[in-house]
Amino acid sequence: MPELPEVETVKRGLEPILMSRMITRVELRRANLRFAFPDGFVGALEGSRVLSLARRAKYIVINFEHDLSLIVHLGMTGRFTAITASGKNNLGEFYFATGSGMTADGPHDHVVLHLDNGTKLIYNDPRRFGMMDLATSSALHEHRLLKDIGVEPLGNELSADYVAAKFKDKSAPLKAALLDQRIIAGLGNIYVCEALHRAKLAPTRKARTLKRGDQRLDNLLRHIRDILNEAILAGGSTLQDFQGTDGEKGSYQQRFLAYDREGEDCSCGGKIKRIVQSGRSTFYCPTCQK
DNA sequence: AAGTGAACCTGAAGGC
DNA sequence: TGCCTTCAGGTTCACT
16 A cells, blocks of 8 residues: 555654564464564564664664564555554554553454553554565665665655666556666555656656656656655555554545546546556546656 | 566445 | 445566
């Protein structure tokens, strides 16, 4: 589900809960999510103290003392819920509820982290497309999940020249190229649709048609950055029931101009169309996106 | 080699 | 009401 803005929102929500805390106990309710939890997962985390949190693409990285990192991916439906002494605090997509009597017994509560201040942090993931793995902090970028990830779209490395070089000779549709995490990190189906709509570029166009020096490429990158920043400010989107840290609903969904708007009017007078590209829905306006 | 589609898994929503 | 089909924010594997 979550794309870069939602993952960033969850990471920011986890920060005050986890920072400087020690994990005293780890409950694993099953042996795997997308893949098996690594050997020694529980033992490595128990007794470890959190130093910092980071995000890379759609991965949340929790750094501990002694060169240990926990890499988490929320997949499509992963969410964190913190139960503190004062009640339940939801960090991901969920609902807000209070009451210290809440327990971690939902059918898809797969991991429970018990912290040294009594807080329980629950990872819930119905579809189990999420992932958790351990890594060596000092060699984080060499981890198999992270080593081939491309540039962060909100960092300084994302430039038109970089993208043009990656798109050169690419016959894949622009939509597919933008979803490729090896080129730009963190873009997902929604924000790619929205950015292409804002940039008035057809998702079906071959990536290589945007060449070095083409102003439309600068324009597209500007829209990508803008849309991600706006979404982060809004606390992520609310497809279904995404919510920010404090139970406040993310409000970005209301601003979608193309995504999930099949048949509706585009501001240009055309109609939003839904097509399928590499197995995923693309929403765009054939009238103004060229 | 690159590009497309299927697979992974569960739940929600829509059609009949 | 209930059964069946389709679809979902992601990633990765297996084909052509």
